[in-house]
């Protein structure tokens with residue numbers, strides 16, 4: 001779990017601002033759900049056999065016997081809130097977005113945090129229109145690109161539906177049966193109950209077996225095949241670069257049809273991932289509501305921005321420097337600076353420093369266009385000096401007219 005230090009805050013602020021703009025453009029509405037949910041919510045949805053639920057949830061047992069989990073992801077909470085608050089009555093589709101901390105007890109290593117931050121988009125509706133899959137991917141890509149991260153590649157696959165997946169499961173079980181003894185512990189346990197999970201295994205010893213495994217595309221029913229083709233056509237028409245990844249199944253159980261992950265050069269881990277989850281809301285007791293969504297890993301985006309030294313700062317408007325000298329001036333300074341704040345003038349003070357030279361040199365370092373010099377004499381006479389930091393020219397103005405004086409000089 002990381003601290004986010006002041007030096008990185010501008011990157012986080014930029015991401016949050018851009019998220020708000022992009023979500024707003026595509027008409028996603030903000031939703032915030034609690035950090036704690038009943039553990040059973042994730043066990044039923046994310047899936048008992050997934051690494052996230054099996055190994056990575058932080059569970060809190062209350063004195064009354066409740067089992068709560070620090071949310072490992074946002075989708076089940078959004079689905080729960082959608083049902084609980086009757087959001088199905090809103091105009092369809094319902095497009096929601098969120099941003100915040102998720103918690104997964106991962107093995108600590110580069111790019112895998114135990115408190116991670118995600119920005120997520122979810123589109124819930126009464127139809128599984130492939131245009132929503134494309135729009136989810138598009139919103140993710142646009143957010144990443146708005147942070148000047150280029151060369152995105154979308155790894156995409158379809159993992160079918162209730163109709164065609166059982167057939168694929170059977171093929172996988174048959175394929176893995178003779179390999180049972182060579183598989184890692186998790187895979188050998190999951191090979192019968194949840195064989196799709198084997199394609200998601202990260203253990204090096206299991207990697208070679210993936211190569212020969214049957215692929216889902218060969219088993220898709222006509223409906224899923226048509227759906228996937230339409231998603232790919234939309235993505236192509238948007239000019240987004242993608243790779244068909246036959247073994248992409250994603251580490252969560254609720255997906256149907258489209259699944260995808262987003263990569264960029266210079267980092268092996270996905271910077272975002274998502275997919276369609278047509279049965280999740282009905283499974284939690286809501287009416288049948290096909291849905292699709294994705295989440296971006298904000299910590300990974302920040303890593304990319306820092307590693308590639310991407311400059312997101314743009315031009316910062318330097319503040320006006322407030323320089324004081326002497327005890328009387330110092331005593332009057334705080335309320336004078338408040339007057340500036342109320343009038344919308346951005347000022348930086350050096351109230352902890354007494355030397356004029358030290359304060360002027362700080363003002364120079366900060367690139368302040370003007371300095372307000374408030375000394376003992378000015379404090380007594382209710383004046384202030386406005387100094388043009390470039391030319392060095394100075395003008396004394398009455399305190400009453402300080403704001404006007406500054407505005408005139410700034411022009």
Ligand code: HAM
Nearest residue numbers: 073075112113116270271272273274275293294295297
């Ligand atoms: P996910 O693939 O588990 O999907 O997470 C989405 C993204 O969060 C990943 O692509 C990655 O960038 C980031 N991430 C995941 N785990 C970590 C970690 N330990 N440290 C740093 N970053 C991490 C979901 O969470 C789904 N809820 C996405 C979704 C939304 N599907 C449908 N709607």
